[in-house]
Amino acid sequence: MKRSKSPGKVAKMADVAALAGVTIMTVSRALHTPSAVSPATLEKVQEAIRETGFVPNYAARSLVSQRSPIVVALFPTMMNSVFSGTIEELSRQFSAQGYSLLLGETSFDIDTEEKLLSGFMGWRPAAIILTGSRHTEVSRKMLENSGVPVVELWNLPRDPFDLAVGLSNHQAAYDMTRSLHEWGYRRISFLNLNYPNNDRSVDRSAGYRQAMTELGLEVTPDMEISVPFGLEHASAAVQQLLKITPKVDAVFCSSDSLAVGVMMGALRAGLSIPGDLAIAGFGNVELAATVVPSLTTVDVPRAQIGRECARIIMERLRGGYRGPPVVDCGYSIVRRESA
């Protein structure tokens, strides 16, 4: 082990100041407003910082300045490239502004969300980003007490807690269902995730149903199938799809992950796609364009959602966000081979 264990010798501002022959005030200024320090002094201080390897202590800084460079962001899962795209962008944007992202994974569960939130609250985050708009009462209380900007992602809530950035899941699902109809499919089934507090799922289901009703297409109870998150569940759902009578000719999946699972299950069952069964997804993840057959899906601007979210938070923190509380990033239908 080449490590020289050296506990306690982490440089603090006083060490830098001593080395540079100034007070800590000057070091602090050299860090924050270098223009307010004479060039010669600045040089000395910077040299001392280099030599000591000094990194300011954020705990001390945020305690006294009453501002925290932390933004909390909670997502249902990180195993999904739909969310990863947004996370990546959020991370990039906030890093550039000097903030760190404290990420949490709720597993689609609002009680887990509450637990994570109460743990993260101790950091007095500058802003809080959540997925969806269903939260426990305790969570709402904490968010309210915090007094910081709260952004709900991925949907357009009628009554946002504070701010929201996303798309109309209802409208997108409605459009995709109508598109499938336009492309000639009539017996359209809907495959969903079975998490009750997932407002995206609920809205997509409603959009699907509204379109089906308007189109005069029947939706029997067996046509709406719900499964847990995970490829194998989606793949297994093909057996349920095959039992529906009369036979369905298309399945619209609430996520690309579900759609790929179904596609693989269908291929394995010897079905031809889209001949025997058309498949549509939601999200337009990287795999959707690559898989064979390529996946028809709803493109969600995940990077843009992250960007807009970061933007309105920064504007709010600087005191002046005057835009609408709910930002619509839109979506688009992408037709490929699977439907």
Place this chain on the structure above:
Amino acid sequence: MKRSKSPGKVAKMADVAALAGVTIMTVSRALHTPSAVSPATLEKVQEAIRETGFVPNYAARSLVSQRSPIVVALFPTMMNSVFSGTIEELSRQFSAQGYSLLLGETSFDIDTEEKLLSGFMGWRPAAIILTGSRHTEVSRKMLENSGVPVVELWNLPRDPFDLAVGLSNHQAAYDMTRSLHEWGYRRISFLNLNYPNNDRSVDRSAGYRQAMTELGLEVTPDMEISVPFGLEHASAAVQQLLKITPKVDAVFCSSDSLAVGVMMGALRAGLSIPGDLAIAGFGNVELAATVVPSLTTVDVPRAQIGRECARIIMERLRGGYRGPPVVDCGYSIVRRESA
């Protein structure tokens, strides 16, 4: 907006103490050593905490206690379910111990790693988790100065910076190459990621080469192909594979993501798998078992890596890790339809 903007009214310990009619010392004790407080007082304090919605300020706590409940973890990408599995487990383990994970994404770049590290250092993390064992000089300096446990994941470095948890990528690639040979393949190509500082890639390539040499199989320069991260690049690599003469009968990919990309490119080119081209991956992500044809791959115990990492860090922090600095979590060859 139902939000009652209420800046500055976040409860602190003094508010709780006042409400409960005790001093902040007693509140602090009620939080940390409830058994040291009389039942009646404890009850009063807990009631006051509930009423005020008090959450302790971690900045203040960690400043005075000189310990931070933050663990920094840097990964090349979060878009990869191989890493997500480890991240999930790390997050679970550390949450249970009262630590928060500060996650960063290096994009396979050690300069980005350095930048993230210097930003996160200000939190005086309790431990630092990195992927791989190539780091810049500046990073090494910072890690050394920090004096905290550093764990390098995903490989078994001969000379770890401090601690390491992973598997032998060299050995695993060697085994897979020999397995492919055993299964009858002779012209085995290797598809890699083209990031120079990715020690996993380098080791896998070396393992492949060693096996090929031992088996007396030729490796011409065109048989080792490198592409950037991203499905489309892997898919496009099929064109290069087809140009190799004499024809290759198998391609061993340095990750499942690459393998799935190649598989899709091959299917699209009308090749039959494994008849025209056998494919093997590395990682055993969820998709590997589901995709058609299912993917032969190297199973990497990603959750176990996270668990072991958390375990040795916690033991070290409690003063007594006496195990080996490098923990081998092993791997296994999983044969499926693609080879």
Place this chain on the structure above:
DNA sequence: CTGAAAGCGCTTACAG
């Protein structure tokens, strides 16, 4: 079982 004092490492105002 409870409390008074000191102080963690910085930044914020205010002087000079």
Place this chain on the structure above:
DNA sequence: CTGAAAGCGCTTACAG
């Protein structure tokens, strides 16, 4: 352009 003082919200020792 530089510095002396106060204090952020807690925990750590030490008294009682």
